[in-house]
Amino acid sequence: MPPEDRAARAAKKLDRVSIWRVIPWSSPAFTMNALIVMTGYFTIYATDTLGLNPAMVGGLLVLAKIIDAVGALFAGYIVDRAPETRFGKARPFELSIVASWAATAFLFSTPGTLGDVAKYIWIFTSYVLLTAVFMPLFNANNPLYTVRVFPRRELYSDLSAKSGLVSVVAGIFITVGMPMAINLAGKDPARWSLVAICIAIPATLVGLIRFWMFKEPRGATSSGLEPVKLKDIFTMLRGNPYIWMLSAISLLVGMYGSIGASTYYFRYVVGNLGLAGLTALGFAVLIPLMFFFPAITRKFSVSRIIAVASFIGAFGYLIMLWAGASIPLIMASSVLWALAALPVSFLSPILVIDNATYNEWKGNRRLESVGGAVYSFAGTVGQAVSAGILGLVLMMTGYSGTHSTQTPSAIGGIVALNSWIPAILAVCAGLVALRYHRMEQNMKTISSEVLARRAATAGTNGATVDLSGTEAVRVVREEAEERRITDLLDDDEDDK
Numbered sequence: 001m002p003p004e005d006r007a008a009r010a011a012k013k014l015d016r017v018s019i020w021r022v023i024p025w026s027s028p029a030f031t032m033n034a035l036i037v038m039t040g041y042f043t044i045y046a047t048d049t050l051g052l053n054p055a056m057v058g059g060l061l062v063l064a065k066i067i068d069a070v071g072a073l074f075a076g077y078i079v080d081r082a083p084e085t086r087f088g089k090a091r092p093f094e095l096s097i098v099a100s101w102a103a104t105a106f107l108f109s110t111p112g113t114l115g116d117v118a119k120y121i122w123i124f125t126s127y128v129l130l131t132a133v134f135m136p137l138f139n140a141n142n143p144l145y146t147v148r149v150f151p152r153r154e155l156y157s158d159l160s161a162k163s164g165l166v167s168v169v170a171g172i173f174i175t176v177g178m179p180m181a182i183n184l185a186g187k188d189p190a191r192w193s194l195v196a197i198c199i200a201i202p203a204t205l206v207g208l209i210r211f212w213m214f215k216e217p218r219g220a221t222s223s224g225l226e227p228v229k230l231k232d233i234f235t236m237l238r239g240n241p242y243i244w245m246l247s248a249i250s251l252l253v254g255m256y257g258s259i260g261a262s263t264y265y266f267r268y269v270v271g272n273l274g275l276a277g278l279t280a281l282g283f284a285v286l287i288p289l290m291f292f293f294p295a296i297t298r299k300f301s302v303s304r305i306i307a308v309a310s311f312i313g314a315f316g317y318l319i320m321l322w323a324g325a326s327i328p329l330i331m332a333s334s335v336l337w338a339l340a341a342l343p344v345s346f347l348s349p350i351l352v353i354d355n356a357t358y359n360e361w362k363g364n365r366r367l368e369s370v371g372g373a374v375y376s377f378a379g380t381v382g383q384a385v386s387a388g389i390l391g392l393v394l395m396m397t398g399y400s401g402t403h404s405t406q407t408p409s410a411i412g413g414i415v416a417l418n419s420w421i422p423a424i425l426a427v428c429a430g431l432v433a434l435r436y437h438r439m440e441q442n443m444k445t446i447s448s449e450v451l452a453r454r455a456a457t458a459g460t461n462g463a464t465v466d467l468s469g470t471e472a473v474r475v476v477r478e479e480a481e482e483r484r485i486t487d488l489l490d491d492d493e494d495d496k
Contacts, residue, residue, distance in 0.1 A: 017155055022162040024213045028097060029163060030170045031207030032138065035104055037178050038199060042107070042127065043390060044263040047401030049187045050110060050119050054399055058391015060120060064128050065384025069377045071132035075140040076373020077233065088216025090148055090369075093141035096134045097207035101200040103130035108196035112189035136376060143352045143372040148216050158297075163346055179266075183274030232365045239362050242439040243355050243371060246348075247378035248432045249306065253344050254382020256317075256425035259390050261417035264399075268406045268414060270325045301440040302350050303433045306343045310430030313340020317426060320419035340426055348375065351436075354443055361446045393417055 017025075046057045082089055107126040110119055150159055181199070185191035237243065266276040296305065316336025323329035352375055356366040397413030399406060406414070 017150065017159045017162060019162060019166075022159060023166055024209050025159065026163045026166045026170075027209035028094065028138070028142075028207045029167050030174070031097060031101070031203040032135075033167060033170070034174045034178070034199065034203050035100060035135075037174055038104055038108075038196070039130070041182055041263055042123075043387075044267070044401075045108060045192060046119075046123055047394075047399075048267075049185075049189055049192055050112065050123070051402055052116060052119060052123075054401060055391050055395040056120065058387055058394070060124050061127075061387030061391070062384050064124060064131065065380055065387060067128050068132040068136070068380040069384065072136040072139070072373050072377040072380050073370075074373075075136035075376075076367075076370040077230070079137065079140045079144060079369035079373075080367055088148070090141050090145035091211060091214070091216040093137050094145070094208070094211040096137040096141070098204055100130060100134040100138065101204045101207070103134060105193075105196045105200040109193035110189060131380070136373065136380075139376045140369045140373040143349050143356075143368045145214075145216065146349060147353055147356075147368055149214050167346065179276035180274050183272070232367065233370050235364050236359050236367050236370065237374070239364060240355060240359055242358060242436065243374055245432060245436045245439070246351050246355060247374055249344070249429050249436065250348070250375045250378040251382040251385075252425050252429035252432065253341075254379035255386045255389075256422035256429070257341060258383040258386045259417050259422060261390060261414055264394075264414045265320075265418050269411060270327075270330070275327065297347065301437055302343065302347045303436040303440055305347065307430040307433035307437075309340045309343045310426045310433060313337040314423040314426035314430070316340065317419050317423035320415065337422075337426075344429075351439075354439065357443070357447055357450055358439070361450050389421065390417060393421075 043054075043057060043061070046052045047054045079090065079093055082093070085092055103126050107123060107130060110122045114122065146159070178199070181195045182192075185195045262276065263273060267273045313336055316333045316339070319329055319333040319336070323333060349372070352371045353368060355371045356368045359371075360366050393413045393416065394410070397407075397409045399410040399413065
């Protein structure tokens with residue numbers, strides 16, 4: 001193999017993350033996915049097991065999500081202002097996984113003997129602690145932790161793509177097993193509590209693997225900078241239009257991905273909630289595609305991948321208009337809307353970090369954690385809207401959780417919540433993603449200028465150039481290699 005080919009191959013390896021590092025790095029994603037699946041049963045737990053009014057539950061969810069949204073913003077501010085510790089700056093916030101699962105177990109352990117008012121207080125308090133305090137800290141921490149452990153964009157792009165493959169495989173077991181466990185609990189509050197605790201303990205242990213295995217370099221970024229101020233956040237929000245587009249995508253995905261009506265569909269349309277897990281077997285179809293996911297992310301922009309996947313997901317939702325109790329059609333639908341969720345779930349951190357580079361290019365603070373918090377804020381607002389839509393539709397169509405069967409109008413509302421309503425929202429998300437593509441077209445130029453400024457600063461201070469969070473690292477490395485070869489050739493000419 002010619003020397004130049006070996007050099008190119010070695011350079012490419014520098015931009016790859018070993019699967020043996022991807023698996024433990026993805027461990028919090030496994031457990032947080034399980035937590036999201038578990039909390040997806042919250043509404044049907046409140047209406048059917050606790051016998052609470054669906055409109056009241058929906059209203060409480062809307063209020064909780066508003067609080068969650070504010071919590072997401074404060075979480076980013078807290079993480080970005082956090083001091084360096086012996087565990088690092090971002091890594092300590094991984095421990096929020098422990099509190100998240102404790103709150104989840106508490107939520108699903110509401111005593112059935114309580115009065116309705118006490119039940120509302122119990123579920124509202126525990127739900128807010130989970131979604132407004134503990135989960136936002138983890139979500140805001142993730143981009144900063146990633147960019148500090150994997151400093152180059154090529155690395156975290158490859159990491160995100162491979163994490164998607166690993167998480168899809170793990171997600172199959174989560175999505176198959178959890179509905180079966182929930183179905184065994186039926187409408188018995190004590191059984192629900194037992195199921196929640198049995199899931200929370202191993203999920204917590206798995207979620208802490210990344211904390212113990214990946215040490216964060218001390219002072220990896222932001223060294224020598226003053227603590228983040230609120231003024232920095234407002235400056236970023238005023239000067240970065242792309243964070244608003246990214247937030248719009250998050251808002252729409254939060255709406256169509258969090259309506260949470262599939263449990264109602266399986267209980268009252270299919271007739272068996274336990275069969276909900278069988279649809280996850282269809283996700284196995286995605287596994288061969290996920291092997292190509294890293295290559296796809298290197299060939300196409302993230303925003304275009306999200307756009308195409310959103311349109312495919314919309315078609316998947318529309319299949320539910322005619323699916324009825326047909327498991328094959330439901331599985332086909334679930335595969336398509338699961339495909340729509342994958343790019344957003346695993347590639348959005350790349351866009352958050354790109355926005356941080358854009359902020360730096362504009363002369364402002366990078367604010368990775370604040371950017372992640374703004375993204376989470378928008379998604380939480382979307383979830384609040386979806387909770388309101390769910391409660392409103394169920395109320396307007398005459399749904400009653402205490403009945404074993406539902407009226408035709410209630411069934412029609414459940415079908416709408418699983419079909420054309422999320423389909424419209426998915427199409428809107430795709431259109432916004434296409435608009436966002438302009439940002440990614442300019443990222444190499446933006447990152448090259450950022451690196452040039454860092455190089456100038458490093459030269460003045462006698463320090464090495466910080467490559468973290470930039471798109472154009474490979475380009476800069478190739479240009480440096482070309483300059484080195486040119487210098488060697490010039491030296492040879494001088495010797496002659």
